[in-house]
Amino acid sequence: MFFCFNIILVCVFCLSLLIISLIIPWGFLSYKASQLTEKMKEMQKFFGFKVTGKLDKETMEMMKKPRCGVPDVAAYSTFEGKPKWQTNKLTYRIVNYTPDMSVAEVDESMEKALQVWAKVTPLKFTCINRGTADIMISFGTRYHGDAYPFDGPQGTLAHAFAPSPAIGGDAHFDDDEFFTFRSSKGFVLFLVAAHEFGHSLGLSHSNVRGALMFPTYSFTDPDRFSLPSDDIRGIQSLYGKRMILKSTKVSAAVHVRSSGKTLLFIDKVYYRCVKCCIINKSP
Structure with a gap:
């Protein structure tokens, strides 16, 4: 007994x-x-x-299920108060690296993850090697310098902070996890990072299954990844759409030497281009 x-x-x-x-x-x-x-x-x-x-x-x-460490809310959603960056030009810095992947693979994964968001917004990201960036990226285990310790293998994969001064925008990855470049035998760093950078830019979790900002991890071939519409609507609610000048006939163009800007006139609309416009000569 x-x-x-x-x-x-x-x-x-x-x-x-x-x-x-x-x-x-x-x-x-x-x-x-x-x-x-x-x-x-x-x-x-x-x-x-x-x-x-x-x-x-x-x-x-x-x-x-393995998941992001940011608490859940609802669908697509932004953080309370809708925090966002007040500039479209952001910097990021990779403070340290995981031993699971080569430096080049980590660099490419992070750049590709940020471009997921840049492709659908006016946002531009520049990597810096020293100093404090808007988005500081680091790998750590357990207690790693903030008030949200990791829990070892499998549970919380990473977490990130909404835009704000100091730690705002920073993304932390649990180095007790096994990160990969594209293999499903681990957690694809690009997928985890793209999700976390959504938080870094002001998005919270979505309850739409299949959305990048859904809180639990799901493997997708990184070479075939396409940002779901729910995530696009969410990020564009904060930063707007990326302006894409479709191939069309330009009525006139004027280059202003003093400012380095080029003005394009298309019908009754003009566009101002800065270091980004190449006009192909007609035959």
Whole structure:
């Protein structure tokens, strides 16, 4: 009887540890016991589950999946107050590197991840090698210098901070994870980084399955990746659309030497170009 009682205690203790290990990455430990049921309901509603307020099988399976460490909200969504950068020209710096990949692979992954957002907005990103950038990128484990420690392999893959002074915009990656260039035998750094940079630019999580800003990781061939429409609508709600001058006949063009700018006249509209316009000569 004593032996069975001990087994029951051990099982209850192990179950408690499992539950705690699941709820820590989702930020539930910061709530009082009386609030947990409501927060559980919010999460279930976010993912489109049956709303019970209980840690049922479906909810537990979702909580086990590798994910971003930023708390969930709703769909496409921005952070409270809609924080955004006040300039379209942003800098980034890779402070250190993961041993899982070559330096060149990390550099390419980060640049490609930022271009995901640049292709659909007026944003431009420049890499710097020293000093403080708008987006500081680093790899770390467990307690790594902010108030949001990582949890070891599998759980939280990374987190990033919304635009603001100091740590705002920075992206941190859990070096206890195994990151890859394009292999599914690990976590593709480009995919994780593209998601985190969405946070760096002001987007929160989306509850649209298939969206880049959905909170859990899902493998996609990085060479075939295309930014989903939900994410495009979200980022353009903050920064607007990227202006693309379609190939057309130019009525007239004037280059102003003093400013280095070129004015293009197309019908009754004129465009101002700065170091970006090449006009092919007609035969």
